[in-house]
Each structure stands twice: as structure tokens, then as C-alpha cells.
Amino acid sequence: MIVIHSVAQMQQYARDKRGEIALVPTMGYLHEGHASLMVEARKRAKYVVASIFVNPTQFGVNEDLDSYPRDLEHDKEIAEKAGVDVIFAPTAADMYPEGYQSYLNVEEITAHLCGASRPGHFRGVTTVVAKLFNIVAPKVALFGKKDFQQLAVIRRMVRDFNFDIEIVGMPIVREADGLAMSSRNTKLSPVEREQALCLSRSIAAAKAAFKGGERSVAALQKVAAAMIEGEKSPQIDYLEFRDQDSLLPLEKADERTLLALAVRVGSVRLIDNSILGED
Numbered sequence: 001m002i003v004i005h006s007v008a009q010m011q012q013y014a015r016d017k018r019g020e021i022a023l024v025p026t027m028g029y030l031h032e033g034h035a036s037l038m039v040e041a042r043k044r045a046k047y048v049v050a051s052i053f054v055n056p057t058q059f060g061v062n063e064d065l066d067s068y069p070r071d072l073e074h075d076k077e078i079a080e081k082a083g084v085d086v087i088f089a090p091t092a093a094d095m096y097p098e099g100y101q102s103y104l105n106v107e108e109i110t111a112h113l114c115g116a117s118r119p120g121h122f123r124g125v126t127t128v129v130a131k132l133f134n135i136v137a138p139k140v141a142l143f144g145k146k147d148f149q150q151l152a153v154i155r156r157m158v159r160d161f162n163f164d165i166e167i168v169g170m171p172i173v174r175e176a177d178g179l180a181m182s183s184r185n186t187k188l189s190p191v192e193r194e195q196a197l198c199l200s201r202s203i204a205a206a207k208a209a210f211k212g213g214e215r216s217v218a219a220l221q222k223v224a225a226a227m228i229e230g231e232k233s234p235q236i237d238y239l240e241f242r243d244q245d246s247l248l249p250l251e252k253a254d255e256r257t258l259l260a261l262a263v264r265v266g267s268v269r270l271i272d273n274s275i276l277g278e279d
């Protein structure tokens with residue numbers, strides 16, 4: 001495995017291997033969720049490139065850009081084990097040099113959920129992912145369903161901008177107790193780590209009610225929210241039942257309905273989601 005820090009060097013590598021690369025974009029501080037994407041990437045192309053870049057343009061002014069966890073040495077071990085050929089870890093100065101002024105914006109589906117709570121977030125995500133697609137020139141790129149809306153936004157961007165790249169969405173990898181793996185979990189205190197279970201419990205409660213025949217979104221919302229409101233510290237940012245394609249609100253739920261939630265536990269904002277009819 002090699003580590004490339006320069007955009008120009010990455011482009012040179014990609015020029016030689018065009019049509020044979022699978023890309024896994026990440027912000028680093030890798031865990032088993034990221035590794036599952038890399039292992040799948042290994043099966044889908046001759047060369048696997050994992051990018052590690054804490055992208056400043058997707059963080060709002062009061063968000064955790066500076067405190068976002070970073071550990072390239074540890075990331076190298078995980079990526080190597082997962083079969084990655086190249087870690088692409090560019091600097092912000094190389095990605096956004098002096099005079100940079102171009103951004104890519106997907107409109108309607110970025111208006112909801114995380115897009116509503118984090119203005120400008122998806123504009124930063126689509127901009128950096130489009131840049132990575134141009135630099136790495138992958139034939140396939142893998143993303144986690146943990147960031148369900150992000151995956152939907154990337155799919156929309158790929159269709160709308162005619163990127164000739166297959167997008168693969170991978171299942172959420174969870175800790176044994178149900179918490180969705182996230183680099184931000186390491187920022188939770190032991191008490192908050194326990195409280196963070198309210199996200200997966202909320203999903204489980206809504207799914208149980210759905211399985212029991214409840215179809216009213218208002219009723220399901222109450223059931224799910226109760227699991228979080230019963231906790232002292234966690235604060236709901238959003239808890240929504242949506243159409244999984246358009247991400248628009250619904251009144252009646254069905255098997256394909258997406259439950260997506262964002263909850264603040266202490267200073268850490270966690271997200272999770274599930275499709276009601278899926279296990």
C-alpha cells in the first residue's frame with residue numbers, strides 16, 4: 001500500500017489505471033464501517049483507492065472541523081488490512097488552493113434533514129466528491145448507508161452531471177450494542193456513550209410498532225421520540241419518516257419508509273437511520 005499526498009501524483013496514478021479503480025471516500029479515523037466499504041471495493045476493481053480528507057467546505061462555522069479526530073498511522077493499518085492499494089490524503093491547500101471559487105450544488109434533496117440543520121454541508125460534500133471523482137477517475141465508488149441522505153445526494157449528482165461511475169451503497173455497520181459506528185463516537189464520554197444507544201433503541205421501537213401494524217407516521221414518531229425524550233441529555237435535531245427516494249415527508253408509513261434521525265448527545269451530533277421494512 002502507498003500513501004499519496006499530492007493531487008498531481010494521484011492524477012498521474014489514476015491516468016495509468018483508468019477504468020480499474022474503486023474509490024472509497026472517507027474523512028479518516030477509520031473503523032469497521034469504513035473497512036466494510038474497502039473490503040467490498042477490493043471485490044469490484046483491480047485497484048482500491050481510499051481517500052482520507054477532513055473536508056473543510058462541508059463543516060459549518062460552529063462545527064467540529066478542528067476537533068474532528070485524526071490518526072493517519074492507525075488509518076494506514078486498517079486500510080492495509082482491508083486491501084487498499086492507495087491512501088490518498090491530500091492537504092486542504094492542495095484541494096482548495098488560493099483563488100479557489102467553484103462549488104457544485106444539488107438542490108431539492110439537500111433541503112431536508114441534515115441539509116436543513118447544516119446549511120452548506122452538502123454543497124461541501126458534493127464539491128469534494130466531484131473533485132475526488134475527477135482526480136481519482138474511479139469506475140466505482142462506495143458509500144455507507146449510515147449517511148443515507150449523502151448517498152442519495154451523490155446518486156443524484158452522478159445522474160445529473162453524467163459521471164460515468166457506479167455508486168454502491170453499503171449497509172450500516174454497528175457496535176455489538178447497536179450503536180452505528182462513527183468516528184465521532186470516540187468523542188463521547190462513557191455516560192454519553194451509554195446515552196447514545198437511544199438512537200438505535202428509537203429505531204427499534206418504531207420498527208416494532210410498525211411490525212405490530214402501526215402505519216400512522218404521527219403515531220410512529222411519538223413511539224420513536226419517546227425513546228430519546230426519556231433520556232436526560234440527548235436532544236433531537238430531527239426524527240423523520242420520509243420517502244426513501246425523494247426524502248419528502250409522509251403521513252402513512254410502508255415497508256420502504258425511511259426513518260432518519262439526528263440527535264445531539266452532549267456536544268456530539270450523531271445520525272442513524274433505517275428502512276422500516278428491512279431487518
Ligand code: AMP
Pocket residue numbers: 025026027028033034036037142143144145146147170171172173174180181182183
Ligand atoms: P466518514 O469518514 O464519516 O465521512 O465516512 C466515510 C464513508 O464511510 C461514508 O460513505 C460513510 O457513510 C461510511 N460509513 C461511516 N460509518 C459507517 C458505518 N457505521 N457503516 C457503514 N458505512 C459507514
